[in-house]
Every structure is written in structure tokens, then in C-alpha cells.
Amino acid sequence: MLEFNAPLSTDVLVVGGGIGGLCAAIASARTGARTMVAEKADTRRSGSGATGNDHFACYYPKAHGSDIRVILKELRQSLVGAYHDEKLSLRFLEESIHMVDRWQEWGINMKPFGDDYEFMGHAYPGRPRIWLKYDGHNQKQVLTRQAKKEGVEIVNHLPVIDLIEMDGEIAGALALDVSKDTPTFTVIRARKVVLSTGTANRLYPAAGSPGWPFNTAFCPACTGAAQAQAWRIGAKMVNMEMPNRHAGPKFFARAGKSTWIGVYRYPNGKLLGPFVDRATRYVGDITCDVWNSAYTDVLLNGSGPAYIDCTQTKPEDLAFMREGMISEGLTTLVDYMDRTGLDVSRHAVEFMQYEPHIIGRGLEIDIDGQTSVPGLYAAGDMVGNFRADIAGAAVYGWIAGGHAGASAASCELKNAETSPWVAERAQLYSSFVERESGAAWKEANLAVQQIMDSYAAAGPHRLRSATLLTAGLKYMADLRKNAINEISVPDAHSLMRAIETLDLMDNGEIVMHAALERKETRGMHQRSDYTFTNPLLSDKFLEVWQENGTVRTEWRQCWN
Amino acid sequence: MPPVIDPSKCVGCGTCADICNSNIFVFDRSRDKMPQVKFPEECWHCDSCVLDCPKGAITLRIPLAFTLLHVDAGSLKPQEAKS
């Protein structure tokens, strides 16, 4: 058995030091609660927002007018708006501008174009724009600095690997110290826990370069840890069966497609979409937000490939685009293009649809960010009933952290390390280290990807069905059994990856259980055995959770 | 992917190993003069190490499989127009 360090104690434990986690931690600390962030890498550069971001969804009455519902409608019709409990979206919008003010005050440049906030891009022609354009290149460093200033304790290289529940409420977490070659365990006792582990990647084969599972649009170290850990202690998930696919440059996977200012064209020059024939910094080509499978469609019907063409974009907007890419954290891409002589004023770059990943699907939260497990909160990309990407993570992190901090005092701190669950999990993980030779974690991860791609694929060109999903669940169970019996890891780093892989297996199973229950076709969830979209399910969400080892599902009304 | 450290510029501060998003470096300050890229396949090309290296000692080498596919934009024309 691997060694245990002395347990740590805190009032509020934040799992994951990304945008949501750091904002939650600061809000919690401001209530006077002792607050700790346990981070897998280093909060200065971790997660999908590591090197930047440039757009923040926000309702700014001064620019948008007094009717919040106008902006709510734009949010719901945007790429991020599909599966929301609207009362959460409204609270988010109400509080969003205050978060922007705070970021500006802390040192993130939310006004790179002058004295006031500007809204640009990601919009339909002639419609209100909800995305505040900012310069987030230093966002993680600023938030880290601010968290420390507010008294938050940040522990880097300490990924949480399991949650501990005692007497029906959260009691802390089991973490893995990966700061040294030899891994050790640390139990963190906490009165409240806020999960903020980001998107789940590496669940499907990388669409661009299937030989490289880390060539992903979002951070590949984010692997659905929150969903898996919360699932294991019975928390409810929603919308896990609804696939999500991002798009962007081919074969170089990188989020931030909307930072490009250009139009999408066929090889014969014809435009892909109906929206704009010339892109500007204010209104780009939104075609692929609306027509998600565009780039796949043109390959499968032979009319492609499809390119983004920026040659008609004005030189000042091209310079603006370059700045935007740096703000968005795409410096690798910019450097690469410079080095290889790829010039967007002359060259058209092919775009593609990336593999499915999990964003805005996962934990069901209430208006305060609390999950169905008392004392357990969630904020950010792994929440299932609200999504606004970086802004959503920041604002709902703030809400959840504030609520957790304010209510922490009323709970007792339990000796979480005494839970039999800790011993059980620690034993399992230790066995991977104790086994001298066996399967590498990567084999297991790739096998998960193969199964998900074969049996729980995303439409429109691939289908799901009861027989396929049932086969997939059977194979995933076989894989889990084999992996548990065979994985062998040489060091702390690889153990972390192996545990991520087990988390991915849970995510895959949740997706398949939920997909089996959604007996209709909706969006990219295409069922060959239920080819229609059932209007009776339009205002319902599917909850899925585990109870005494049994998977349960239930439909509920959306909260409007 | 992967980061390539120029040994003539590296001062062994370990910043890259600390801040890497994917924990791909190993650096034992008591043993090593400079960090080693131990898990190059797990690089996400996020660029943090390049941006934060105080000596500008790191470049990312992009694998051939990530080649950014592009054409001359002038070629995006109907076939007749080209000839």
C-alpha cells in the first residue's frame, strides 16, 4: 500500500484551480472560511484557460439595455446555450458584469480597446452581441495571485482522486501527491467541497490525429474527474448523453475557432454559410456554430474540404485577429504559422470538426451551485444544466464558493480518513504501483476511446441504438475488469493518468446509460431505433445517478 | 510537442516543470541541472513553458501529424477560372 501523508483540514476544499476553482476559492475566502485549492498541475497555468481566453459572456445593462431577457435569448441561441435550466442562466447574467468588474480590478485586462467594455464576435449579423472581448493572456496568474492575497491556500500537484462522503454529506477528499516520483496519498478533511475540474477530454479518439490522444482542443489533462468522482458517491448528472463537438484548424487541434476572422469556403470559393461574405471583428462567420457538422459533411459528400479564408478581411482586422489569438492563448498556433510561413492574408486553412468531448454536461447544480450531495458544489465546464464557458465558470464559481464558504461553519469537520471508502480506493490505486509489469495506462485509455467511438458515437453520420449501447456497456465493464487486474504504473505521474483513465470509464458508462434511456433523436444524439425528436422531452432533462450500486435515471422538468 | 530545451540557455530554474499543464517534465533539483521532458506525448502545446521560461530557452516542436493543413487562398476558385 502506498504511504499516506498526515491528513489536511480545511473548511472549503476546491478541487481544481482553473477559472471556476480560483473564483470559487476567492469568494469562499471572502466569507472568512478557511479555503484550500487542490490542483493537479499548477494554478498559474493549468486547465483549458492556461494561456488565455478572449471572450466572456456577459450582460452589461449600459450596452445591452435594461431587458435582461433579450440577452438571455442570445445566450440560449449561442453555441453554449443548448441545455440550461434558465433560472441558472438568469442568475449568471445578473451577476456577470460584477465578475467582469472584479477581474478588471484584479488585473485582467477586460477593456483592451479603451475606456469601456466592448462586445465583439460570435454573433449573428444584426443581433445583440453578448461576448465581451478581453485579453486573458495572464488570467491564470492574476487569479492565482488574487487567491493568495485573499488567504487561499493553494496546493499544486495534488490531484483529488476520490470524494469522501460520510452520513449523507460530503466529508472531504482523497488526493494523490504527484510532486515526487513516488506517489503518496493525502486525505483532505473539509466541511464543503467545490468541484471545478473542467471539460472531459480523451474520451473519444482524437479526430484530427488519432495517434495522439493529447492533441485536443481543450486541456487533455481534464478528464471528467468531477463527474466520475461525484458519480461514485451518488451525485446526479444531467445531459451526459448529449454530445458536443468543437471545431477548428486541421490537424492541429485548438479551441478558439471564433477568434479567426474570415469566411468558410468550399474549394471552388463558394461560401459554406449564409451569414456573411466578409468578416469583421464585430461579426465573424458563425456558420459552424449553427451547422456543427459542416466540415465533416463536406468531406463525406465529397464537396470539401472547407477552408477558412481571411484574405478578404481588412488588414487592421487581421492585426486585431492576431492580437485576439494571443489573448485567447493560441501563441503556439501563432508561432507555428510564423515559423512555417503560413500567412492568413495569403493562405486558407482547412477546418475540421473535433471528436466529442464533455462540456456543459455533467453535475446537476441548484441555484447556489450545490449538487444533489449535500455540501458538494460544482462550477464550470463539468456542470450539466448550465454552460457559459469561461464566464460561466467564473460567475458560478463565485456563487458556489460564496455559498459554500458562508454555510461551512454550520457543518462539523469529520475524520474523513477513517472512511472505509478511502481504504478501498487506496488499495485499488496502490495495486497499480505494486504490480511489476502489466498494461500501461495509455492502453486502457485508448481502449476506452475505441469503445466510445464504436458504440456511443455522435451524429449526424453515426448512430446509437439499444444494441450498440448495450454492447458498449458490456465491453466497458470487461475493459474495467481487465484494466483493474492488469494496469501497472512506474511512477506518480503515470498513476495519475491511470486514475484519469478509470474516471473516463465512469464518464463513458454515464454517457451510455443516459443515452440508452433517451429514446429519441436530438441533436447529435441520434438513435437508429428512435429516429424522431420527441417534443414531450423538449423541456425535460434526464438525470442519471447511482444508488446502492444500481444505475437510476429519471426525467425532470427544466427549471425555468 | 514536445518542448525542446536549449541547454545553452537553460538556467535550471524549473519554472517549466512547475507550471506544465500536463506535468510532462521531471526535475529533481538535487540531481539534475535542467528539467527533462519525460512524457513528450502528453504535451498539449498550450505554450505555457515557452511563455514563462525566463531565458527563452524553450521551443515547441510540432509533430508532423499535427501539420496545419492549408492551401493558397487564391486557389479557392471554380475550376474553369483557374485555367
Next chain:
Amino acid sequence: MIPVSKTIDADVVIVGGGIGGAMAAIAASESGAKRVVVLEKCHVKRSGSGATGNDHFSCYIPEVHGDDVEPVLTALMNSLVGQAKDVELMRLHLLESFDIVKKWEEWGINMRPLGRWNFQGHALPGKPRAFLKFDGRKQKAVLAEQMKKHGVTVLNHHPVVELAKENGRVCGALAIDASTPDPSFVLVSAPCVILSTGLTHRLYVNGTTPNYLFNTAHCPNNAGGQALGWRIGASMVNMEIPYTHAGTKYLQRAGKATWIGVYRYPDGKPLGPFVTKPDPEYGDVTSDIWNSAFLDVMHNGRGPAYLDCSENTPETLAYMRKAMFDEGLSALIAYMDAKGIDPARHAVEFTRFEPILHGRGLDVDKNGQTTVPGLYAAGDMVGNAGCGLGLAAWMGWRAGHAAAADAANSTGSADLASNPAIKAKMELLSSFMSRNIGAEWQEANIALTQIMSDYANVGPYNVRSETLLKAGLGYLAQLREETNASMKASCSHTLMRAAEVLDLFDCAECIMRSALERKETRGNHKRSDYTFTNPLLADKMLDVTRKDDGSVVTSWRNMKH
């Protein structure tokens, strides 16, 4: 610069010591060639797709089939290996096949494991069966011994990376000595070269395990040998006609017809119309006829499809297990045993694999002679004369005899090291070895598979079109340029792989050029811009040739009946 460690003069050089290559070497020697040299990438005792066995040999035996070869020929032409082949060659193969079989038996390969000429499986119900069941476990060792007996010089661990041509005739080969970690070059001058490098894999994203290049149905070391002929101007044929094998998921292994069972949907219904319970005589040929069966059931949601062997008698199951060993599937059996997978109780899922070049490649005559004088080819890398073990053995045999006669009147290169193609290849490969930071060969190979799977993919779920193929050719050119400028290799093994990738690039280009020219839809060559099948092309084959100035020309020729 990588040093030259050996310079050899030979009469006949054989590239690849698999079934075709070994037969060619023995035949050349029998025909009087004095200096017969086999250059083998691995080791002739265990190399290539036939390394550990095979259990079916396409063959016509009058005492079994009767005096008329034509019904057997029809059955063979309708089988997986008969697609788009010259009937004339297939007929000749059948007529001469029994002689080869008898020779193999005499040498010690067990051609009658049941004590009689047993034709079984791989067949449509009620039709003649063209595949002789045999026990090929020792086939490579026996052929290696015969080569030795015939005085053939075998250089194991000597992959050939380039051929030379002078005055319009092949004149030698450049090999790498990969027997030690530090590579050296070996120059072999000869008036005749016989290519027998097998199938080509690793061109497309792996159909089962996309992250593993080497999980292939046939030997993944066979990669791009067609390119050796292509670069010196030999015509290639059928390169644009896709071939996809099928078998167990996710562990790829050829030999699906060794399984005796019924393909079933999850609800138990049989996939195909041929059998409803296991038939040891014919097998279930559904997936030979309905190539996309296993993909279709995934795409329409009715799958997955399983092979169900549970209704076999214990005797048939025991026979199937034995045949799997004969076929060389011992690793699969060991895995199933270890995991407790029992065909008597468990149904195994099957899938279609990624496209490979199997029976696509060099255009040859009945002696295996290509369009370049002195250059011969035999086996799975031939484009018009069938594929599979029986055909490789037969064509190798003919090519060996013909080359020996041809060599008697010609000479190889006097100064191979000065040949421009050889010199350029030596310089390029040396540059890979001198680079410390650069691209690994895997990156380039994977990049190629990405391009092929996106721009030259196969039906029925993917289409080709002029815009896609042209985009693919453009990207391939970029990749080639970047690879030449940045690839690195650290030892003879990775250098060999790097050279394979260069060969794969040429095969890919050849496929895309031919696919552009085939302006129709035929089989899994699906053109979105030419969606019909043109009856005027039904009796034609497309040759594609690289000229000495680097330009590529295509021409249609009639099939030979």
C-alpha cells in the same frame, strides 16, 4: 554519411524472403542462376504475413475438381482474391498450382493434414471450393531450408530501400544492413531483381485501434514495397481499387475464414443468406460478399455483428482450433485461452479493417515480368495476378525461372554507388541519422494515415472526389517536403521504418493519382462527382506509371482473358 559495408554482385536479387520470394529464389537457382541473393527485412524463417502459418492454398486438382478448370476458376475469380484480376493469369495459376503443392509436400510442408486433398471453407454453398486446406505452421522454415539446399545466399535483416535503373533496365538494389544498431549500406548489383515484399499496410488510420499502427491483419512490416518498382518506372495497376479485410475486433488478425460459424445480429438473426448454422464445408462467406457488413450494422444501429460458433459439434470446434494453429493464429488462441474466451460459449465481434494494398501494385505478365526490363514481381504486391499464398508461391516460381534465364544475358550496374537514385537515397537517409532533433518516423506515418483517411478513403461511408483527392495530393507533397527536411532516425531499426514511410508516401501518391483518373464509382472506390459505374470500364484496368522525369501518366488497358 552512413558507411557502405558490403558491395555484392549477383545474378538475381530477390527483395523479401516471404512465400513468393523464397519460391523465386529456389526456382532461379534451379534454373541455373549462380548467384541468387535474398535480401530480407527480418528473418526468412519467420518473416512476412505467412510467418507462423497459413491454412488455405488456392489450387486446382483434377482428381478432386474434375477435368474442367473453368468452374474452379470462376469460384476463384468470385472470391476475395479474384477481384479485378487478369483471368489469363488466374487460369494459368490454377493449372500449374498442383505442381507447386506437390513440391511443397515433397519438401515437408503438410499439405494433407487429414490424409486427403481437402478443400474446405471460403466458398459459396454448392460451388466448387478452390482453397486446399493445409497445415502451414512450418512453411517458412521449410522454404528457408530449401533455399539453403539450393545454395541461395540469404541476407537477413537487410531491408531494401531503393532500386537502380540504367539504360532502361534494373541494375541493382540498395539495402540497409539492419543487423546491428548502427546501420550501414549494402550495394547489390544485379541484372535481375524480383520484388516480393507482400502487402502494404499502415497507409490508412487503423480500422480497429486507431492509435496502433501495427495491429494489422497481415504483417505490418510489409509497408510500401510497391514503391521500389514505382520509382524506377514500373507500371502499377488497380491501386485505386480499395481492398479491406475483416476479422476479429479489436485484435486484428487475418484468417477470418478459418472460423467456422454464423455471423449474427444481437437478436440472433443471421447476417447473411448463406448459412443458418455453422457449415464446416463452406463456412459463412457473408463478409466476403458483403464487404461492409460489419460497418453497415454499426452505421444502421442494428449491430454489432458477432461470429457465433456455439452450434458446432465439439469435433468441428477442435478442428477449427487446429486449423487456426495451421493458419498461424497461435497468438490469438493463446489470448483467448488466457481470457477464458471459448468459441463454444462466446460469440466474438467482427469488424472491417482499414484499406490495405493487397493484390494491388505492379502490373506483370505471366512470368512476373514488370514493365521495366529485368524487374519482376510476385505475391501480394502484384496488382493484376491475384494475391494470397497460393498465388505468391506460383508467381514466385515462374518469376524465379524467368529471371534466371534473363540474367544469363545481362549484367548489373558497374558502379552502383554513383547511380543518381541510389546516391540521393543514401544522402537522404544519412541526413536522418545525423539529425538530433527532428520528427520521429511515427509522426510522418501517422500524418500520412490521417491524410489518406480524409482524402482518399473508401466506401461505402466515405467518398472520393476531385477536390478531396487534389487536396490530399497537395497535403502529401507538403508532408513529404517537411519529412525530408526534418525526419530523424537514431538506429538501423528506426532508419528502416523511416525508409518505409518514404515508400508509403509513394504508394499513397500512386493511389490518389489513379483514383483521380478513375472517373466512376466501382466497389468501394466511391466518387461523389462520378456516382455511376461505367460499363465501358468493366473490362479495363488502369495503369499508372511514374516517368523518369518524375511526371505521372495513366493509361487504360484491356483485361487479359
